[in-house]
Amino acid sequence: MGQSQLDNLLLDKLPQPYRDSFFSRLEEVLLPAGTVLYEAEEIPRYAWFITSGLASKMVSTSDGRTAEIGVWGREGVVPCIYLLGGKALCPWRCIVQMEMKALRMPFPELQREFQLSEPLRHLILRCVQRRSMILSQIAACNRLHDAEERLARWLLTAQDLTGTTSISLSQGFLADILGARRTTVTLAAGALRRLKLISYRRGRIQILDHEKLKAAACECYGTVRGLFQNFYA
Amino acid sequence: MGQSQLDNLLLDKLPQPYRDSFFSRLEEVLLPAGTVLYEAEEIPRYAWFITSGLASKMVSTSDGRTAEIGVWGREGVVPCIYLLGGKALCPWRCIVQMEMKALRMPFPELQREFQLSEPLRHLILRCVQRRSMILSQIAACNRLHDAEERLARWLLTAQDLTGTTSISLSQGFLADILGARRTTVTLAAGALRRLKLISYRRGRIQILDHEKLKAAACECYGTVRGLFQNFYA
DNA sequence: CCGTTTCTGTTCGATAGCGAACATAAAAAT
DNA sequence: ATTTTTATGTTCGCTATCGAACAGAAACGG
Numbered sequence: 107m108g109q110s111q112l113d114n115l116l117l118d119k120l121p122q123p124y125r126d127s128f129f130s131r132l133e134e135v136l137l138p139a140g141t142v143l144y145e146a147e148e149i150p151r152y153a154w155f156i157t158s159g160l161a162s163k164m165v166s167t168s169d170g171r172t173a174e175i176g177v178w179g180r181e182g183v184v185p186c187i188y189l190l191g192g193k194a195l196c197p198w199r200c201i202v203q204m205e206m207k208a209l210r211m212p213f214p215e216l217q218r219e220f221q222l223s224e225p226l227r228h229l230i231l232r233c234v235q236r237r238s239m240i241l242s243q244i245a246a247c248n249r250l251h252d253a254e255e256r257l258a259r260w261l262l263t264a265q266d267l268t269g270t271t272s273i274s275l276s277q278g279f280l281a282d283i284l285g286a287r288r289t290t291v292t293l294a295a296g297a298l299r300r301l302k303l304i305s306y307r308r309g310r311i312q313i314l315d316h317e318k319l320k321a322a323a324c325e326c327y328g329t330v331r332g333l334f335q336n337f338y339a
Numbered sequence: 340m341g342q343s344q345l346d347n348l349l350l351d352k353l354p355q356p357y358r359d360s361f362f363s364r365l366e367e368v369l370l371p372a373g374t375v376l377y378e379a380e381e382i383p384r385y386a387w388f389i390t391s392g393l394a395s396k397m398v399s400t401s402d403g404r405t406a407e408i409g410v411w412g413r414e415g416v417v418p419c420i421y422l423l424g425g426k427a428l429c430p431w432r433c434i435v436q437m438e439m440k441a442l443r444m445p446f447p448e449l450q451r452e453f454q455l456s457e458p459l460r461h462l463i464l465r466c467v468q469r470r471s472m473i474l475s476q477i478a479a480c481n482r483l484h485d486a487e488e489r490l491a492r493w494l495l496t497a498q499d500l501t502g503t504t505s506i507s508l509s510q511g512f513l514a515d516i517l518g519a520r521r522t523t524v525t526l527a528a529g530a531l532r533r534l535k536l537i538s539y540r541r542g543r544i545q546i547l548d549h550e551k552l553k554a555a556a557c558e559c560y561g562t563v564r565g566l567f568q569n570f571y572a
Numbered sequence: 573c574c575g576t577t578t579c580t581g582t583t584c585g586a587t588a589g590c591g592a593a594c595a596t597a598a599a600a601a602t
Numbered sequence: 603a604t605t606t607t608t609a610t611g612t613t614c615g616c617t618a619t620c621g622a623a624c625a626g627a628a629a630c631g632g
Contacts, residue, residue: 165479168558173479190468191461193572197476197562228424231464235423238471243430245478246398246406249518252588276609285482290589292610308598308609325401329430339426485618509579523619525580541579541628 113157114209115181116229119338124225132209139274143184143200150200153216154184159206160267162283163198173248173285176241177203177260179267181337182233188213189220189230203283204264204274232338240333247326253286254294258323260284261304261313263330271313298322346390347442348414349462352571357458365442372507376417376433383433386449388416392439393500395516396431406481406518409474410436410493412500414570415466421446422453422463436516437497437507465571473566480559486519487527491556493517494537494546496563504546531555 120128132155137143143161144150154161156179163176175198178184184200211219220227247256260283264273277295281288295311298304303319305312313319320327353361365388370376376394377383387394389412396409408431411417417433444452453460480489493516497506510528514521528544531537536552538545546552553560 163475165475167479167483171483173482175475175478187468187471190464192465192468193569194469194472194566196472197566231423232425234467234471235420235425236427238420238467238474239427239429241471241474241478242396242398242408245408245474245481246400246518248478248482249406250400250404278609285479287590288610289591289612292612293589296611306610333427333430336426487618511579520620521580522582522621525582526619529581539580 113180114155114183115337116183116233117155117209119229121225124223128219128223128226129209131215132211135208135210137202137206137208139202139205141202141206143202146197146199147195149188149195150185150213152210153213154206154208154210155182156180156184157207157209158268159202159208160204160264161200161206162203163200164282165198171285172282174260174283175244176237177263177267177283181267181334182237183216183230185213186230186233186237189217190234203279204268229338236333236337240330243326243329243333247324248285251324251326253284253290254297254322255324256284257291257294258298258303258319259327259330261311262316262319262323262327263334265313265316266331266334271316273311273313274309275311276309346413347388347416348570349416349466350388350442352462354458357456361452361456361459362442364448365444368441368443370435370439370441372435372438374435374439376435379430379432380428382421382428383418383446385443386416386418386446387439387441387443389413389439389441391501392435392441393437393497394433394439395436396433397515398431404518405515407493407516408477409470410496410500410516414500414567415470416449416463418446419463419466419470422450423467436512437501462571469566469570473563476559476562476566480557481518484557484559486517486523487530487555488557489517490524490527491531491536491552492560492563494544495549495552495556495560496567498546498549499564499567504549506544506546507542508544509542 117125117129143154158180161178161184162174164172165175166172187196220230247259257280261273265271277291278288281291284291295304295306299306301322303315303322305314350358350362376387379399391413394411394417395407397405398408399405420429453463480492490513494506498504510524511521514524517524528537528539532539534555536548536555538547
């Protein structure tokens with residue numbers, strides 16, 4: 107409390123003195139990659155305000171294939187969609203992709219707060235809105251663009267969200283994210299490496315040339331980046 | 340006014356007497372297939388409460404390919420996402436796919452009403468929530484399932500939303516919706532026809548066997564159907 | 573009625589990605 | 603140091619889909 111930078115864009119936007127009192131009710135946690143924040147069809151026990159790292163929303167099919175439908179960094183609160191009420195349950199699970207620091211609050215407590223605080227509600231609705239726009243673009247991207255373009259897009263977005271050029275993820279996990287086979291990711295990553303846009307070793311990808319990688323990515327990267335910027339404008 | 344069935348689920352859920360007064364401010368319109376409700380990156384001039392027919396949100400890429408990211412029937416209001424405020428613009432256009440009847444209101448008027456009426460706001464937030472859940476499933480489906488499965492899913496959903504087994508759409512438009520080539524749709528439709536699940540002639544598809552078509556569709560149909568049911572529960 | 577447009581059927585070569593298998597190599601565990 | 607686990611590299615046959623072309627058929631508009 108009293109600190110001027112909480113490293114979460116939503117929390118930062120809360121007006122004082124509400125922000126300090128809200129902050130005092132949050133608990134800081136460090137979650138390793140692989141932690142499941144909540145399962146599909148299951149109301150989360152906590153809400154997390156991410157301050158570093160990444161989490162993904164993943165949809166699975168009954169045959170075990172998966173696709174990421176959204177990646178979350180410091181810009182908002184996860185989950186936001188359940189705050190809109192109702193009985194419907196979400197068809198995705200939420201999982202930590204890169205070691206994550208977050209400030210958490212029991213979910214029912216945030217639900218009450220959503221009803222009580224108009225500034226908080228306002229920010230959360232903006233968050234829902236932006237996420238929905240981003241998701242729309244990704245939905246089309248999943249259909250229209252090939253693995254190499256989507257890999258480039260994902261890496262660039264991950265860099266933007268975490269502020270690091272070093273992405274700690276194996277090709278197997280990237281395959282789950284991109285909804286492709288691991289061998290497809292290996293081939294796509296190999297192609298990007300030959301072009302000297304990235305380098306990698308066992309579970310760690312390094313972005314070497316942001317600009318050229320952008321050219322290798324589909325246009326969805328730019329669209330999504332635009333939507334992540336000025337998240338609460 | 341005074342009628343108990345407006346054929347739009349959101350309007351039907353509005354409490355009286357607000358509902359009658361709200362209804363009196365709506366204008367009924369009949370829009371032919373192909374009508375653009377609003378363009379990408381453009382704030383709509385009207386909000387439409389659909390009472391029959393279908394509209395699609397479509398994302399386009401710069402090379403002219405397209406994919407549908409959501410289909411809208413009688414269950415809510417289009418657009419709902421812009422009601423959450425903010426400066427961001429949506430990357431999709433909204434187009435009438437099957438001749439549509441709707442009750443419309445100038446969009447700024449609905450924006451004011453969204454601020455003023457708590458029951459209306461409540462319903463709209465539910466609408467946003469469900470649409471977001473549905474979109475998530477479609478985003479994964481676009482990546483993981485093949486054209487024949489997706490075609491079957493789309494036809495079944497269209498049947499559910501419009502209540503008719505006769506879908507007036509050419510294979511070319513279905514290709515735009517499914518994000519595939521027209522020839523791919525022709526092959527997929529031909530396969531479903533050979534299985535006697537559908538029949539068709541020039542711009543009109545007939546669903547012959549709902550149950551078996553369900554078996555030919557991916558599981559996403561069931562998931563999405565579940566989310567369309569009890570839309571405001 | 574005839575010409576024009578639009579929709580469907582079909583073919584064909586090219587390509588991306590699947591699905592499975594197996595080899596190698598790097599890290600982690602003991 | 604040795605074993606075990608996990609990640610990456612590579613190959614291969616197969617399928618779905620692309621992208622383009624062209625023909626026939628159905629609807630439409632004078």
